[in-house]
Amino acid sequence: MKIMICPVNGPRPVSEFFCWGEIRPMPDPDTCSDDEWADYVFNRNGAPGVKKEWWCHSASNTWFIVERDTEKDVVLRTYLYGEAA
C-alpha cells in the first residue's frame, strides 16, 4: 500500500487521495492567442521528472501540493498552498 502524507491529516493510504494533475499557470484568456490557449487546455508535460501536482485528501477535502518524481513514483514533499518556499 502506498502512503501519501497529507499536510493536515498525516500519512494515509494513497487510495484516500486523488490527483488533480500538474500545476500549470493559466494564460490570461482575454489576451492570449488561440494557440496559447489550446496549448494550455490540451498539451501536457508527459515526460517523466519531478513535478508539482495538486492532490486532494478526499475524506477531508484537503487540497495540497505534492512534489513527486513521476518516473520512480516517489513523493518528495507535500505542503499546503501558500506554504511553498
Added chain:
Amino acid sequence: MPWRLLRFALSKKHPEPRMFSDHPQLKSSYDVVIIGGGGHGLAAAYYLARDHGITNVAVLEKGYIGGGNTGRNTSIIRSNYLTPEGVKFYDESVHLWQDLSEEFDLNLFYANRGHFTLAHTDSAMRTMRWRAEVNKHLGIDSEVVGPDFVKRAAPMIDLSCGGHAPIMGALYHAPGSVARHDAVAWGYGRGADMRGAEIHQQTEVLGIDVQGGKVRGVQTSRGYIATNKVLCAVAGFTPRILDMVGIQSPIYIHPLQAMVSEPLKPWLDPILVSGSLHIYVSQSARGELVMGASLDPYEVQSTRSTLDFVEGLSSHMLDMFPFLSNVKVMRQWAGMADMTPDFAPIMGKTPVEGFYLDGGWGTWGFKATPVCGKTMAHTVATDTPHPLITGFSLDRFRNFSLTGEKGAASVGH
C-alpha cells in the same frame, strides 16, 4: 517424446532458422528509421516493405521486440467503437487480423470469442443502444442483448453482481476476438526481416537530429544514423521522444495494469467487459483468466504494479463470478498507456518534416496493430496521411476539433 525438441536440445547449431536475422552493425543511413520494435513499429516496417517496396529500414528497439505494450495488453480485438472515424478504422483492423495467421504462416491463436460490454445502469444501456446503432449504421456486427443472452453465453455469471450492480443487458459484438499478442510482433518482425528490413534490439534512441525543421538523423546508443524519415511508435515513451524533436502534445502517461489467474478448465468462452465494475476478462487458450481494470489514477512513467490493483480487481471479479473465490492470481504487470484527452490516437505527420507519429494509443493499441502498420506505412511512404487516419492528426487539438472516442477500453460512460 517429441524427438524434434530433443534434436533442438542436442544440436549445437540451432536446426531451425531464427525468427529474424542478427545485424551486428548499424548502417550509416537508412531510408526510414522506426523507433519502437513493438507490434505497431514492426507492422509498419512489414507494410513499408510489402506494399511500398521500401526495404532500407531500421527498426530500433531499446529492449527486446514485443516487450512493451505489445506483450502487456490483454489481447482483445474488436471494432464496436463509438465515432465513425474509430469504427471504420478498427473494423479495417479486424479484417486484417482475420487473415494474419495465414499471411505469416504462424499460428497467432486468433480466436473469435464474441465480446460483451455489460451494462449495469439505465444510462449504460442508453450508451449501448447508441453504440449499437452507430455500429450497425457502419456495417459492424453489434447489437444490444438482454441478461438472458448474457447468461447463456457465460453460465457462471452472477447476473446480480453481488446485488449491487445487476446486469441489465449488454452490447454484444460477435466478431470480438483474442490473439497471442507476442506472436503478432514476431510474425510482423519475421515478415519485415524476410523482405530486407533490419531489426536492432538493445538499441536506444538518445536524440533526433532536426535541422531547419527537417529530420536529418537519429543518435542511438550504438552510433549515429542518417535518415530523412523517422516513425515514432513507442507507446508510453512517446512524450520522451517528442521532447527530442520539440513537439508539444496532449499525451499523458498512466500505468494500466493487468493480471492472470492460475490455469482453469475452459469455462468462459466470450470476452466480458464491465465499465461499472472496471473489469475486462477473457480466458486464454492456456486456461488462464486474463483480467484488466481501469487506468491507475495518477501519472507514473514506469511499469510498476500495485497490490491495490489486485485487491480491487479481484473484489470486482468476485462480484461477477463468486465461484472464483479460491482461484489464485498467478502474476500481474503494468504497461505505460499514452493517454489522450479524447481517447483517440494521434497519428500522421507532425510539424517536423520527416517525423511521423503513431502514438496516443493509450489502452486501445493492440487491436489496431495491423491497420496502424498499414496506414502509417502509407503515410511514411507517400508523405500524405492515409484517408483512414485523417481524423487522428495532432492538429485536431490546436483546432479544437476532438474525436471523442468514448468507446475506448477502460473509459467509464
Added chain:
Amino acid sequence: MNVNAPVLLSPVHAALLARNPVWSEAGVTPPAVLGFDGNDAQRAAAVGIADLSHLPRAGAKGPGTADWLAAMGLPVPLQPNSWNQLPDGGLIARLGLTEFLVEGDASITDTLMQTDRAAGVYPVLRQDASFALCGARVNELLLQTCNVDFRTLDAEPSKLILTSMAGVGVTILYTRTFTHPCYRLWCDGTYGLYLWDTLVGIAEELGGGCIGLNALR
C-alpha cells in the same frame, strides 16, 4: 409519530424500520431508536451499532468561522482535527483547518443557524448519517473496514480522524460521553444505508449488531 408532518428522517430509517425498533416517545422529532429487542445489551457488549443521525447538528466553514464561534461562547478547538465537549453533552469538532461541526442540543444548533454570519463564515449543510460503535470487539470491525488504527485515539481523546471507511469518507472520534465508551462516526447521508448495512453485517459476524440508545446510555 405524525406521518403527515415533514420530519427529517435518519438516512438509515428504512433499515431501522425493518427491525421493528422501539421509538422514542411520541412528539420528539426526529424520532430516535431506543432499542430493538431484549438482547441489545448483549450485542452492545460484543459490537454494538446505534444510529444517532437524529441528533441536531450545524456546520460552518471559512476563515472567519473559529472567531465567530468563539464569540458565541463555544469552546472552539484550537488544533485542526480535534474536538471539545459542550457543557450540555454535545460537541464541537474542528474538521481540518477552518471547518466546524456542532452537534448537541437543538437550542445551540438553532442559534448557530439563525445568527447572522460574520465575514468569511459559510454555512455547511449537515445531513449526515451518524452512528455510535461500541463493544469489546469494536476494533476488529474497524480494522476490517478501514486503514487507520483507531486505538491511538484512546491516548489522544481530543483528536478526531477524517478517513475513508469501506470506501466512504467518514469523521471518527472516541468519546466517553455515554456509559459505554464508543466511537462516534459521521458520513454523508447518501452513503448512510450502505455503510450501516456493511457495518451491521460485520458486527453480526462478530457476535454483535444494531442497538438502540438505551443500550448506550
